[in-house]
Amino acid sequence: MKIQSGKRTTVCLALITLLSASLASTLQGCGGQGSKGGNRVTLILGGYTTPREAYGKALIPAFQKYWKEKTGQDVEFQESYQGSGAQSRAIIGGFEADIAALSLEGDIDKIAEAGLISHDWKSTPNRGMVSTSIVVIAVRSGNPKNINDWPDLAHAGLNVLTPDPKTSGGAQWNINAIYGAALRGFAGVATDDKAAAQEFLKSVLRNVSIMDKGARESITTFEKGVGDVAITYENEVLVGRQSGQNYDYVVPHSTILIENPVALVDKYVDKHGAREVAEAFVNFLWTQEAQRGYAKYGLRPVVPTAVAGEVLAQFPAVQDLWNVDYLGGWKKVSDEIYGPQGVYSKTTDELQKSR
Numbered sequence: 332m333k334i335q336s337g338k339r340t341t342v343c344l345a346l347i348t349l350l351s352a353s354l355a356s357t358l359q360g361c362g363g364q365g366s367k368g369g370n371r372v373t374l375i376l377g378g379y380t381t382p383r384e385a386y387g388k389a390l391i392p393a394f395q396k397y398w399k400e401k402t403g404q405d406v407e408f409q410e411s412y413q414g415s416g417a418q419s420r421a422i423i424g425g426f427e428a429d430i431a432a433l434s435l436e437g438d439i440d441k442i443a444e445a446g447l448i449s450h451d452w453k454s455t456p457n458r459g460m461v462s463t464s465i466v467v468i469a470v471r472s473g474n475p476k477n478i479n480d481w482p483d484l485a486h487a488g489l490n491v492l493t494p495d496p497k498t499s500g501g502a503q504w505n506i507n508a509i510y511g512a513a514l515r516g517f518a519g520v521a522t523d524d525k526a527a528a529q530e531f532l533k534s535v536l537r538n539v540s541i542m543d544k545g546a547r548e549s550i551t552t553f554e555k556g557v558g559d560v561a562i563t564y565e566n567e568v569l570v571g572r573q574s575g576q577n578y579d580y581v582v583p584h585s586t587i588l589i590e591n592p593v594a595l596v597d598k599y600v601d602k603h604g605a606r607e608v609a610e611a612f613v614n615f616l617w618t619q620e621a622q623r624g625y626a627k628y629g630l631r632p633v634v635p636t637a638v639a640g641e642v643l644a645q646f647p648a649v650q651d652l653w654n655v656d657y658l659g660g661w662k663k664v665s666d667e668i669y670g671p672q673g674v675y676s677k678t679t680d681e682l683q684k685s686r
Contacts, residue, residue: 372608373407375599377428379415379500380547381564382462382591382630384573386410386432389624394615398608406608414545415500422447427599429609432461432591434500434546437661439594452594461616462630464589465649466508468581469553469561469568476559481512481583482519484560485534492541492561494549496669501546505562506668506675508587509535511658517585517651525674533678553578564589565646566629573628585651591630 378386387410395406411418411426415434422428423445431448433439436459442448453459470478476489484491494502509518513531516522520531541557543549546564553561554576568580593613600609615621622632626642658664668674 370403371405371407372605373409373603374605374609374612375409375427375429375603376411376432377418377422377426377430377596378410378412378432379418379434379591380412380545381434381464381501381567381570382432382625382628383410383412383547384570385462385566385625385628385630389627390616390621393620393624394612397615397620398611404608406612412547414494414498414548416496416503417498417544422596422599427602428596429600429603429605430593430613431596432593434589434591435503435655435661436460436590436592437665438500439592440661442594442596447596447598448594449597450595452592455594455613456617457633459592459594460590460633461593461621462591462625463633464564464566464591464630465582465652466504466586466589467563467565467568468583469550469563470579470581471559472577472579474579474581478560478581480581481509481517481531481535481585484509484538484562485531486538489538490540490557490559491535491538492543492549492553492558493539493563494546495542495544496675498544499546499549501549501564501567502542503664503669504564504587504589506532507655507658507664508583509562510668510674511587511653512583512585512651515585515651515653515657517583529674529678532674533682536678536682564629565631569629582647582649584649585653586649587657588652588654590633590654 391408398404398406415438419433419438419441422431422442431439431442439452468478493505496502496506510528510532512518513520513528514523518531520527541552543552546567550561550563550567550571554571593616595609595613600606617634619634619638622634622638626632631646632638655661655664
């Protein structure tokens with residue numbers, strides 16, 4: 332595949348909505364893309380918050396080395412990270428990311444529905460998913476509140492943190508995990524009883540004191556001493572520990588497998604003339620080297636080869652691990668859980684009216 336020939340082009344990142352304006356502190360000014368035969372090419376990565384360390388410290392440096400050795404070209408990355416839903420809306424609103432690395436496939440689908448992704452992004456390996464994690468419960472060191480499973484989060488007086496599903500993909504994974512575990516009979520209510528599962532979800536959300544805009548912001552709030560527990564990605568806890576944080580986490584008996592997608596954004600990558608290097612970077616994410624990079628920063632690998640075996644001891648087993656298909660897939664989840672008449676929407680409305 333050819334990189335667009337001609338003079339080096341400058342691409343202004345027009346932050347045309349209030350939401351995408353929040354990127355200004357992360358990504359300033361304009362980004363240049365390389366032309367065919369040039370010594371430098373630029374890629375713009377729009378990511379969700381939690382794998383920031385994996386990309387910045389492992390995957391991007393490894394790919395830069397790989398691409399330099401293969402082509403002689405230097406690759407400069409401009410990186411932006413925010414909640415998955417917020418990042419998806421920013422890209423749709425004019426943030427010209429060449430690659431979207433988000434928390435859930437529904438946020439990639441929205442970019443495709445806006446006409447910015449024209450290829451079948453799920454035709455790549457593992458349906459476009461490059462890493463996985465699980466929803467866990469972060470607890471204070473020594474687990475002083477004796478939290479062992481989902482039902483414990485409904486205890487009166489407990490202070491629970493989870494991010495806002497309106498802006499955070501991590502938050503939606505959290506809600507899905509709680510509601511799905513209840514449906515599967517792991518929350519002290521009858522199996523497949525939707526009304527009982529919704530009531531259990533309400534009992535947990537009643538204890539939520541703060542909903543930050545993203546998963547990283549939520550765990551940062553917890554690290555500042557706020558809350559008794561935080562519902563979060565497993566990898567957030569593991570990265571926090573690497574940075575010196577002193578807390579533990581509990582793996583619920585039943586929890587959801589978080590699957591994180593990456594997709595090339597056709598409209599922007601072609602505008603920038605960076606398709607060849609962007610496709611190479613996306614494909615690189617399924618290599619064993621990249622999968623080890625994800626695992627180093629707490630994300631479970633998707634490549635079922637030697638990499639998974641190498642890091643198996645790093646990740647505890649889950650008694651009842653399931654994926655979003657159990658709830659009908661993301662399109663059904665978006666409507667039946669987060670839609671205007673969805674389980675989560677009704678639950679939060681009822682809680683607001685009761686306060």
